[in-house]
Amino acid sequence: MDEQARIMQALGGVSLAGHSVQGGMTLPPPHGHEATDGDARKQDIGDILHQIMTITDQSLDEAQAKKHGLNCHRMKPALFSVLCEIKEKTGLSIRGAQEEDPPDPQLMRLDNMLLAEGVSGPEKGGGSAAAAAAAAASGGAADNSIEHSDYRAKLTQIRQIYHTELEKYEQACNEFTTHVMNLLREQSRTRPISPKEIERMVGIIHRKFSSIQMQLKQSTCEAVMILRSRFLDARRKRRNFSKQATEILNEYFYSHLSNPYPSEEAKEELAKKCSITVSQVGEVVSNWFGNKRIRYKKNIGKFQEEANLYAAKTAVTAAHAAAAAVQNSQTNSPTTPNSGFQMKDEEFQLDSAESKNTLLTNMFTGPSGSFNLPNSGDMFMSMQSLNGDSYQGAQVGANVQSQVDTLRHVISQTAGYSDGLGGNSLYSPHGLNANGGWQDATTPSSVISPTEGPGSVHSDTSN
DNA sequence: CGTTATGATTCGGA
DNA sequence: TCCGAATCATAACG
Numbered sequence: 246m247d248e249q250a251r252i253m254q255a256l257g258g259v260s261l262a263g264h265s266v267q268g269g270m271t272l273p274p275p276h277g278h279e280a281t282d283g284d285a286r287k288q289d290i291g292d293i294l295h296q297i298m299t300i301t302d303q304s305l306d307e308a309q310a311k312k313h314g315l316n317c318h319r320m321k322p323a324l325f326s327v328l329c330e331i332k333e334k335t336g337l338s339i340r341g342a343q344e345e346d347p348p349d350p351q352l353m354r355l356d357n358m359l360l361a362e363g364v365s366g367p368e369k370g371g372g373s374a375a376a377a378a379a380a381a382a383s384g385g386a387a388d389n390s391i392e393h394s395d396y397r398a399k400l401t402q403i404r405q406i407y408h409t410e411l412e413k414y415e416q417a418c419n420e421f422t423t424h425v426m427n428l429l430r431e432q433s434r435t436r437p438i439s440p441k442e443i444e445r446m447v448g449i450i451h452r453k454f455s456s457i458q459m460q461l462k463q464s465t466c467e468a469v470m471i472l473r474s475r476f477l478d479a480r481r482k483r484r485n486f487s488k489q490a491t492e493i494l495n496e497y498f499y500s501h502l503s504n505p506y507p508s509e510e511a512k513e514e515l516a517k518k519c520s521i522t523v524s525q526v527g528e529v530v531s532n533w534f535g536n537k538r539i540r541y542k543k544n545i546g547k548f549q550e551e552a553n554l555y556a557a558k559t560a561v562t563a564a565h566a567a568a569a570a571v572q573n574s575q576t577n578s579p580t581t582p583n584s585g586f587q588m589k590d591e592e593f594q595l596d597s598a599e600s601k602n603t604l605l606t607n608m609f610t611g612p613s614g615s616f617n618l619p620n621s622g623d624m625f626m627s628m629q630s631l632n633g634d635s636y637q638g639a640q641v642g643a644n645v646q647s648q649v650d651t652l653r654h655v656i657s658q659t660a661g662y663s664d665g666l667g668g669n670s671l672y673s674p675h676g677l678n679a680n681g682g683w684q685d686a687t688t689p690s691s692v693i694s695p696t697e698g699p700g701s702v703h704s705d706t707s708n
Numbered sequence: 709c710g711t712t713a714t715g716a717t718t719c720g721g722a
Numbered sequence: 723t724c725c726g727a728a729t730c731a732t733a734a735c736g
Contacts, residue, residue, distance in 0.1 A: 483715045483732050532716060
């Protein structure tokens with residue numbers, strides 16, 4: 246027993262006296278009675294006591310040094326890893342199963358919808374630029390296109406907001422995650438933090454942020470739905486076509502009166518000409534032709550004037566084209582019924598005798614063969630077999646037949662020219678056969694039923 | 709405000 | 723699936 250031990254024993258002895266009036270803690274009396282053992286215990290306790298008693302006297306530096314010592318202890322990593330393991334086990338058992346996140350169906354729905362609406366996913370058609378271009382191109386000719394581009398522009402706006410917000414959230418999320426990870430790594434030196442724990446923390450952060458993102462997606466979806474419903478409402482509402490569009494459609498209708506069923510391509514062409522840019526342009530054109538056909542058929546008298554107008558217009562166009570094509574045409578048949586021919590419609594009045602002659606020459610005697618008419622689609626004339634009396638028997642194709650319709654309109658309207666159908670100077674409905682169907686392209690035009698006409702009109706406004 | 713014109717929708721048939 | 727027919731809905735008009 247060395248000197249130190251003796252001192253300690255002395256110290257212990259003092260304390261153990263129990264009745265000492267000195268301050269300090271009193272310890273319960275030890276059970277052991279053997280002298281040697283009891284002495285050792287007393288020594289330990291005394292040591293601890295000493296430390297405790299003096300801890301407040303230690304300087305900060307000293308404490309730091311001790312902490313550092315502890316941190317540098319060679320067993321520290323092992324200890325921490327064990328502690329981490331324990332934490333992991335207890336932590337997992339506490340948190341339970343709800344940790345696992347299956348793909349949220351709601352989120353999936355939102356994602357799908359955003360994708361379908363073109364908000365998320367690849368940029369379609371150049372976004373605002375395209376919308377602006379569409380708006381500029383339409384030039385106010387068609388309300389439909391304006392509405393459409395308006396819709397597009399608004400959708401683009403929503404899309405942009407959505408993307409910037411999403412980006413912002415993602416950035417914030419990343420920043421926050423790295424910050425927290427750094428913090429945890431820092432702390433992992435002084436307290437046991439397993440990589441898994443960090444991972445979990447990151448997961449929690451991501452979940453929090455994704456819930457915010459979900460809110461963003463939800464409100465974006467709502468905005469799109471509102472926009473969409475408004476747009477659809479607007480589309481459902483009746484918007485009259487522009488005058489120009491109606492004119493183009495009418496022109497086509499009356500110049501194809503014998504077969505007013507535009508092909509898919511023709512519909513597209515017409516839609517383009519009419520500046521109809523909404524989706525399903527074909528449907529719009531089809532609607533127009535459907536309505537036109539039924540209404541024309543129901544009340545031909547009502548459309549007579551219109552028919553004449555467009556017929557004359559088309560004929561003049563055709564005649565001009567024809568005149569251009571056969572500038573040096575000759576053959577002025579004496580049988581040509583051109584005396585007193587006068588275009589009544591001021592708009593398309595032919596002001597010179599020469600043009601009149603040219604027109605009639607081309608109409609009834611014509612150059613042999615056919616010529617293509619520019620700007621008239623599939624329209625061409627092939628009327629070498631025609632004359633004023635016997636055109637009915639001519640076996641001509643649909644295009645030619647339609648041209649015949651057109652010309653007959655002009656003739657009957659403008660010159661009171663009798664075409665041999667009982668002296669009826671008024672335009673009779675062509676293209677319709679006695680059964681009310683449209684004349685087939687391959688069948689020659691038949692005599693119109695006398696019961697069908699302006700007198701036997703049905704009203705479309707029966708409702 | 710009633711009527712008309714007209715684009716859209718619905719429905720049955722081929 | 724397209725068409726005709728009926729009907730609806732609403733813009734335009736007087």
